[in-house]
Amino acid sequence: MTNPADLTLPEMAARLRDGRLTAETLAQAHLDRIDARDSRVGAFVHVDKQAVLATARRADAELAQGLDRGPLHGICVAIKDIFDVAGWPVRYGSHLYRDRIAATDSAIVARLRETGAVPLGLVATYEMAIVGPGNDGLYPQPRNPWNPAHVTGGSSSGSAAAIAAGMVRVALGSDTGGSVRSPSAYCGTVGLKPTHDRLPLDGILPLAPSFDVPGAMGRTVAETALLYCALCGTPAEAPRLSLDGQRIGYARAWSLSPDAHPQIVHTTDAAASTLSLCGAEIRRVTLPPLPLMTAAAAVLIHAEGFQTHRAHLAGDGGRMGRMPYQSMAAGAVLTESDIAEARRAAGLLRACLDALLQEVDALILPTTLTPAPAFAEFASGQARWTPMCTLPFSMTGHPALSVPMGFSDGLPLGLQIVGRFDTEPLLLQIAAAFENATDHGALDATCFTWRPSPAPRQAPFFMTEETN
Amino acid sequence: MERQTLIAALAKAGIRPTRDADFEAIARTAEVLRDSADQIRRWLAEVDHDQPR
Numbered sequence: 001m002t003n004p005a006d007l008t009l010p011e012m013a014a015r016l017r018d019g020r021l022t023a024e025t026l027a028q029a030h031l032d033r034i035d036a037r038d039s040r041v042g043a044f045v046h047v048d049k050q051a052v053l054a055t056a057r058r059a060d061a062e063l064a065q066g067l068d069r070g071p072l073h074g075i076c077v078a079i080k081d082i083f084d085v086a087g088w089p090v091r092y093g094s095h096l097y098r099d100r101i102a103a104t105d106s107a108i109v110a111r112l113r114e115t116g117a118v119p120l121g122l123v124a125t126y127e128m129a130i131v132g133p134g135n136d137g138l139y140p141q142p143r144n145p146w147n148p149a150h151v152t153g154g155s156s157s158g159s160a161a162a163i164a165a166g167m168v169r170v171a172l173g174s175d176t177g178g179s180v181r182s183p184s185a186y187c188g189t190v191g192l193k194p195t196h197d198r199l200p201l202d203g204i205l206p207l208a209p210s211f212d213v214p215g216a217m218g219r220t221v222a223e224t225a226l227l228y229c230a231l232c233g234t235p236a237e238a239p240r241l242s243l244d245g246q247r248i249g250y251a252r253a254w255s256l257s258p259d260a261h262p263q264i265v266h267t268t269d270a271a272a273s274t275l276s277l278c279g280a281e282i283r284r285v286t287l288p289p290l291p292l293m294t295a296a297a298a299v300l301i302h303a304e305g306f307q308t309h310r311a312h313l314a315g316d317g318g319r320m321g322r323m324p325y326q327s328m329a330a331g332a333v334l335t336e337s338d339i340a341e342a343r344r345a346a347g348l349l350r351a352c353l354d355a356l357l358q359e360v361d362a363l364i365l366p367t368t369l370t371p372a373p374a375f376a377e378f379a380s381g382q383a384r385w386t387p388m389c390t391l392p393f394s395m396t397g398h399p400a401l402s403v404p405m406g407f408s409d410g411l412p413l414g415l416q417i418v419g420r421f422d423t424e425p426l427l428l429q430i431a432a433a434f435e436n437a438t439d440h441g442a443l444d445a446t447c448f449t450w451r452p453s454p455a456p457r458q459a460p461f462f463m464t465e466e467t468n
Numbered sequence: 469m470e471r472q473t474l475i476a477a478l479a480k481a482g483i484r485p486t487r488d489a490d491f492e493a494i495a496r497t498a499e500v501l502r503d504s505a506d507q508i509r510r511w512l513a514e515v516d517h518d519q520p521r
Contacts, residue, residue: 341509
C-alpha cells in the first residue's frame with residue numbers, strides 16, 4: 001500500500017473525499033516521514049506535531065459536515081521561515097530574531113488557511129533570505145537530497161529540500177533574485193515565481209521590495225499549479241498537455257556563457273526538442289546580454305536590500321551571519337546616480353523583453369548554469385557568485401518557472417520558462433507538457449543510495465557571491 | 469575601490485566593520501557592484517548614442 005505521503009495532491013484529495021484517507025492520517029504520515037528522513041536533510045526548523053494534527057482533525061470535521069474548501073483541503077504545506085504563522089517561531093534563520101514569535105498570519109498563510117490547507121511546519125531559509133549557505137546562521141543549512149555533500153540553493157532551501165526528500169508535496173517559497181527557482185532546479189523540483197505584485201507580501205520578511213514575490217513550489221507541475229491557484233483564489237484546472245500553436249523562444253546564447261557547465265547547453269537543446277515534439281514552434285531568440293541584466297539587477301537588489309536592513313547593519317550587524325552582513329553592507333557604495341541609472345536600464349531591458357514576448361508566447365532557458373555546487377566550495381564562509389539565469393526576470397517582474405530538465409554529475413538541472421505578465425497558466429501548461437514528455441520529475445532523490453561525492457570538477461569562474 | 473573611499477561610504481551609513489575578514493569581503497562585493505554600475509553606465513551611453521536625434 002502506498003504511503004499517503006507519497007500520493008500526489010489530486011490522489012490525496014480524492015481519498016480524503018471518498019473516505020479512504022483522513023487529513024489526520026495524512027498529516028501523521030508526513031510527520032512520520034519527517035521523523036524518518038529529516039535528520040539527513042535538515043529541511044524543517046519548526047514542527048508542532050500536536051498543532052498539525054489538531055488542524056488536520058478540524059479539516060476532517062469540516063469535510064464530514066459537508067464543508068469542502070477545495071483542492072488543498074486537508075493537504076499539508078510547508079512554510080518558508082520568513083512567512084509569519086501566528087504563534088510560530090518565525091525567525092528568518094537569523095540570530096537577530098532568535099526569540100521572535102509571529103503575532104499574526106502573513107496574508108499568504110491566511111489564504112492557505114482559508115483553503116483548508118494544513119501548515120506542516122517551518123522550513124529553512126538562507127539567513128534573512130539574503131545569501132548562503134552560511135555556516136553561522138540560526139540553524140545549519142539543509143543538504144541536497146540528491147547528494148548531501150551539495151547545497152540546495154536558496155534562499156528557499158528548506159522548501160526545495162523537503163519536497164525533494166519526499167517529506168511534503170508542496171511548500172511556500174519566496175523569490176527575490178531566484179530564491180524559488182534556483183533551489184527548485186538544484187533539487188529537481190518545480191518552482192513558480194509569479195508576476196511581481198500578483199500575490200500579497202504582508203507578513204513576509206522583505207529584502208528588495210521591487211523584486212520580492214511569494215512563490216509556489218511542488219513535486220510536480222500539477223501540484224505546484226494547485227498551490228498557486230489556491231494562493232490566487234482562482235479555480236484550479238489541470239494544465240493542458242498540448243502545445244499546438246504555442247510559439248516558444250529559445251534563448252540559447254545564455255546557455256553558452258563561459259561559466260556554464262558544458263552539459264547545460266546539451267540539456268537545454270534537448271528540452272527545446274522535446275517541447276517541439278509536444279507541438280510548440282521553437283524559435284531561436286536573442287535576449288539582452290546576461291551579464292548586463294545581471295549587473296542591473298545586482299545593483300538594484302543591493303541598493304534596496306541595503307535600505308531594508310540598514311538599521312541592522314549599523315546597529316546589531318555583528319549578530320548577523322557574515323555572508324548576509326557583508327553582502328548587504330556593500331550596498332553602501334552605490335550612489336543615487338548608480339541606482340537611478342540601474343532603474344533606467346531595468347526599464348529599458350523590461351521593454352526589450354516585452355517586445356520579444358510579443359513575437360513569442362514564452363521563453364525557455366536554463367534556470368541555473370551549473371548543477372548544485374558542493375558545500376566545500378563555501379567552506380571559507382565567503383559568499384560567491386553561483387552562475388544562474390534568474391536575476392533578470394526578478395528585475396523585470398515577469399513570471400518564471402523552473403521544471404526539472406535532466407541531470408549532470410548525478411544532480412538535477414532546471415529548465416526556466418518565462419512569460420508575459422500574468423501568464424502563469426501558460427507557463428504551467430508548457431511545464432506540464434514538458435514534464436509529461438520526460439521522466440526527469442518522476443525520479444525520486446530518496447531512491448538513490450547516498451554515496452561519497454566524486455572528486456570536485458574544476459570550479460567554474462565565480463564573480464563574488466551568490467545573491468539569492 | 470580604495471580603502472578610504474569604502475570606509476567613508478560605510479561610515480556615512482553608520483557601518484563600521486570591526487573584523488578584517490568582513491572588510492575584505494565587503495570590499496570584494498563593493499568592487500563588483502561598482503563594476504556593475506560602470507557597465508550599466510556604458511550601456512546607457514551606447515543606447516543614448518544610438519537614439520535618433
